[in-house]
Structure formats: C-alpha cells, structure tokens
Amino acid sequence: MTTNTQTISTETILRLVADPRRRTILRQLRENDSVIAVEDLTGVATERGAQSTPRAETDPPAPRTDEQRVTRAELHHTHLPQLADAGVIEYDSRTGTVRYRSHDRVEALLGFVSSRLES
Numbered sequence: 001m002t003t004n005t006q007t008i009s010t011e012t013i014l015r016l017v018a019d020p021r022r023r024t025i026l027r028q029l030r031e032n033d034s035v036i037a038v039e040d041l042t043g044v045a046t047e048r049g050a051q052s053t054p055r056a057e058t059d060p061p062a063p064r065t066d067e068q069r070v071t072r073a074e075l076h077h078t079h080l081p082q083l084a085d086a087g088v089i090e091y092d093s094r095t096g097t098v099r100y101r102s103h104d105r106v107e108a109l110l111g112f113v114s115s116r117l118e119s
Contacts, residue, residue: 008103012086017109021045021071022079026110029089029100038080038096042072045079 016022028044029036046068080098084091088106090099 008086008088008105010105013105013109016083016086016088016106017113019079021074022083023110023113025075025079025083026088026100026106027114029098030102030107030110033100035097035099038072038075038098041098042068042075045075046071 017026024045025041028041046065076093080089080091080093083089088101088103090101092098
C-alpha cells in the first residue's frame with residue numbers, strides 16, 4: 001500500500017468519507033493491498049459494502065445489470081475522479097484499475113464513521 005504524504009484539507013476528507021459509496025470503495029481498496037479493477041469495485045459498490053471476492057482473471061465477467069451499469073458510470077465519472085483528485089487513489093481510466101494511497105487522516109475518519117456511526 002502506498003502511503004500518501006500529501007496534505008488534504010479537513011473539508012475534503014469529510015466530503016470524501018461522507019458518501020456511502022465512496023466509503024465502500026475506500027474499505028474495499030484498504031482490504032486489497034494491490035491494484036484492483038474498476039469492474040470488481042463496481043460489484044462491491046453495487047452491493048454497498050457486502051462482502052465480495054474479486055473475480056479471478058480467468059473467470060468470465062458476470063453479465064451486468066442496469067444497476068451495475070449506473071454504478072460503474074458513477075464510479076468512472078464521479079467517485080474515482082474525486083478520490084484521485086484528493087490524492088487518495090491512483091486511478092487509471094485507460095486500464096480500468098485503481099490503487100489505494102493510504103492517508104492517516106482519511107483512515108482515522110473512515111475508522112470513526114465505521115465504528116461509531118455505522119454500527
């Protein structure tokens with residue numbers, strides 16, 4: 001996992017963690033200490049945090065539902081660019097891959113929301 005030393009404003013961190021879909025994305029990326037495909041994030045984000053195992057590269061992709069298509073578009077056009085602009089992820093839209101860049105303040109707020117507000 002790449003540690004991010006970039007300074008992120010409190011307002012930006014609050015905005016990033018405020019959205020349930022972005023929290024789900026951040027949690028999934030945190031659990032997978034490597035590059036993850038946007039398709040895998042789409043499945044997880046569609047389920048809104050339900051446990052999901054990324055598919056093996058040899059597995060055929062599952063057919064997309066309308067909800068998955070909408071979720072993928074939201075990830076591509078909204079959530080992933082916002083996280084990338086803040087320096088929390090590296091997003092390569094050409095290859096459809098995402099890498100998490102750990103940030104102490106984001107981790108702290110995400111942990112607080114998870115343990116205190118969502119339990």
